[in-house]
Amino acid sequence: MNSTGFPLQKYFERIGLRRPPQCDLEGLRQLHSGHAFSIPFENLDIHLGQTISLKPEDLVSKILHRKRGGYCFEMNGLFFLALTALDFEVRQLTARVLYGRTDPGPRTHHVLIVTIEGREWLADVGFGGHGLRLPIAFGTDQVQEQYGERYRLKRDPKLGTVLQKETQSEILDLYAFREDELTLQTDLEMGNHFTSTWPASIFRLRRMCSLAQPWGRITLSNMDLTISRDGQSISRVLSAGPEYMSAIAEHFGIHLNARYEDLAPLPNEYKGIRMNPNLSAISNEIKNRARIYVHIVEELSKEVGREKALEIFKRALYARGSEKGLQLKARIGNPDLHKLAIAFVEGNADMDAFGHEIVQEHKDHVLLRLNRCPLVDAWKESGLTPAEQMEMCDIAYQVDFGKFETAGYRLSFSCRIADGCGSCDLKVTL
Secondary structure (H helix, E strand, O other), rough: OOOOOHHHHHHHHHHHOOOOOOOOHHHHHHHHHHHHOOOOOOOOOOOOOOOOOOOOHHHHHHHHHOOEEOOOHHHHHHHEEEHOOOEEEEEEEEEEEOOOOOOOEEEEEEEEEEEEEEEEEEEOOOOHHHHOOOEEEEOOOEEEEEEEEEEEEEEEOOOOOOOOOOOOOEEEEEEEEEOOOOOHHHHHHHHHHHHHOOOOHHHHHEEEEEEOOEEEEEEEOEEEEEEEEEOOOEEEEEEOOOHHHHHHHHHHOOOOOOHHHHHHOOOOHOOOOOOOOOOHHHHHHHHHHHHHHHHHHHHHHHHHHHHHHHHHHHHHHHHHHHHHHHHHHHHOOOHHHHHHHHHHOOOOOOHHOOEEEEEOOOEEEEEEEOOOHHHHHHHHHHOOHHHHHHHHHHOHHHHHHHHHHHHHOOOEEOHHHEEEEOOOOEEEEE
């Protein structure tokens, strides 16, 4: 113990540090990466119906003694206690999540600002799948690379400071905050309560586990387990029960003092959406389709060149999608986002293999998500480069563009699995 009462030695053991770090930038980097690589981002207690406490003694008990993880208020709450005990100059802020949203969210994310020798650094060990591994510096809008991922802080006249992440084809806005905002413990308590109890909160609708590693990241979204290593990802769907419990123990070190049946049912379970027993066979069929796409492009390229081949194939798949669009229009009538969302969730055998779900439903748009992609899995297995995977993804999505546009909707993306994201996030508008 130290003067604050925080068990530093226990914390060092939990994050794999053999000796106390110095109170400097290198020390902050060691603490940040050690925490990110050792303690999983997870929200399973919410799905066990337990109250999320931010009391220091409860954070220490859960994360250090019971070796669990937590979500942003818990992870950065514990990190704040550790940094304070080590005499770092640190303050807490709340942020608005932008990722996966069409409009800025409420202040429901917790971040830290650490000042070292007069310079400020953003520290955040609690953002999950796109989270930082190391702190990043304020005062520059230049890209800051860490472990192969690229981030930057950008000033926005309305939102303040925006944390962005660059992928191969786009820039993702993750969250925004104001550095001069006064944040009290009561603000954190309010954000924590809202996030963990509001029925429409993503943390109540989805089970999440994520653990960063120097070589990539391990993520579990509902039943979809993805291991991303050195730019390559392998995904599989877990079965409910023992396999799920074994996976969270093996990959995240989480040992619940509960049965699988004690977890709240997932939306797919309580909405009566089928859980297809032939998922593996369906995924393999889709993978074969992905390989055929590659073969068609290669053969066409021999005749007309690659650029022309891509153009021809895109037109053909768009036409195929238009046929599906006419079927969709006949099924649900005039454009109706609510009916479209229901049709999307009910899906078909193919959609089961993509782990589809509704993220948000509004009167003027619907946000949809695909949690896995057998097409991309097949292209990776075939040895396609990331650029070639994106090229094939652009082709494959012509079916969806043709379908939605013919049925009277507009389709856009904020993230795609082929681009290194954990999911394909689609926005549909009228």
